[in-house]
Amino acid sequence: MEAVTFFIAALIAVAGACGVVFLKNPVHAALSLVATLFGVAIHFINLEAYFLAVVQVIVYAGAIVILFLFVIMLLGVDRAESMETDPIIGQRQIALLATVGLLILGTLIGVAFSGDVTGIPPIEAQQSTFDGGLVIDNGSIDEGIPPQQNIKEIGRGLFSTRYVFALEITALLLTIGVVGAVVLTRRPKSALDPLPDEEPSAIMRNSEEELAETPSEIEETPTEETGKSDTENLSNEESEVIGE
Amino acid sequence: MTLALTIGTEYYLALSALLFTIGAGGLLVRRNPLIMFMCIELMLNAANLAFVSFGKEMGDLGGQLSVLFVLVVAAAEVVIGLAIVVAVMRRRPKASIDEVSVLRG
Missing domain, CATH: 1.20.5 (Single alpha-helices involved in coiled-coils or other helix-helix interfaces)
Known part of the structure; x- marks a missing residue:
């Protein structure tokens, strides 16, 4: 039964992780992140870390992802990221190659299955005097302890x-x-200083429109009090509301 | 057959390594600062999973306690990071991390 739960939760977690990386819309990516977090929470329950599973759902899915969504909506950056303009030439290809190389390099996985990395086998760990350096009295997790005990031990620890x-x-x-x-x-x-005219990341500006847009932004910023365009009125009103 | 399979620590470690690699790859590939933060969260979650599975293997509560601390650090990191993103994106609304190559407002 544990195996079935593990594989289902692993599927959810990995699918969510892939969604975070590959979905273009930030809102969809945030929702995929929720799937991953729930998958990891299921793993925590499987590993008898009941309190952490609850905290995972409440803090991560309930607070951090909501914060992400707030910022996405606030900034209005929920439009798709332009994938065709490479900031550095060939950066995405190199990054993908490096990732695949890291996966193939997966000695991490290989070593994990060879048993060397997991240290002392569980039976020996329970019998030996290795206490993990924990000072508290009953800090060890026995099998089949009820969830209340888990919370109590975490608090005591x-x-x-x-x-x-x-x-x-x-x-x-x-x-x-x-x-x-x-x-x-x-x-x-x-008012802040105007942005510098010549930015170092000028390589990524490949279209004429972006070049035309940038100077107008620079001109608008310092003349906040004299020139009253619509956006500045809006921002002034907002700041007044906040000030009140 | 699957029911007889016992899931040991190595399975959790393999999953953790996979999640961490996906997160690291996403951090390299994506240019949207918000999604880069989400990839950092993925990597932290992978580390948490490894912590808990090691903690169960060793019969030690320290793994779970470390996860609590990682959680707090992740929350603080997201709050500060998103505040910086909000402050920067107000002036440069292009939603690309390469806009921030000059570290000023």
């Missing part, structure tokens, strides 16, 4: 002397994340 410092650093990291997000997305009060 997080606040053990080994992990409690990392937990506090985590809190600091989250605080920095919140403050950083607010600072980064704040609209600057003064």
Whole structure:
């Protein structure tokens, strides 16, 4: 039964991963990412990490992917990415080749099946004195423990002397994340300097239209107070609403 | 026949390696910053899967605890990364990471 579950979940996860890479529309890619995350959550249940499965669904699928979708909708970048303009000549081909090479190189997989990489076999691991460096009393996962026990052990492990410092650093990291997000997305009060005329990535501008578009954007930006085009009015109104 | 097959750690590691490779390849191939972030999430998930399967193999809770920390780091990374994307894409609405070759607003 575990094998059936494994292969179905693996199929879902790999299909979702391929969807993220190959679908052109970012919204579709985000939905494929949800499929992958659910597949991995099923694997977590299979591996008796019940709490992590729940957290995976709530935090990843419920929060992170929604954040992705918000940004996609906010920026309006949900149009298809232009696949024909290569930023560096032959970059995509080289990247695909490298990926396929990495797969073929899959010594990772080969080594995994040879058994060397998995370390101590499970039976020996249970009998030997190897405790994995964990200080807490009953930190080992026995077979068939109920889900409540899993949550209790995770909580106890997080606040053990080994992990409690990392937990506090985590809190600091989250605080920095919140403050950083607010600072980064704040609209600057003064107008920014105009973009440089000559950009280093001029190779990718291959069509005449894009060359025509770019200077107009540059001219609009510094004259925010004198010239009132439609878009600037909109942005001013938005900032006023936000300010109130 | 399939029912008799026992799924060991090596199967999970193989799946993890596959997911990680797909994510790394996507990161190289795609130019949309949002999709590149999603590929990073794929790679982090592959690492999480390896963590949990190793943790079960070793009978150690440390694998699951590491996954919790990876989760927090992933959340913080996505928040900061998307904030940078929003700040940059306001001025350069072309949705390509190569627009950001000059690191200013």
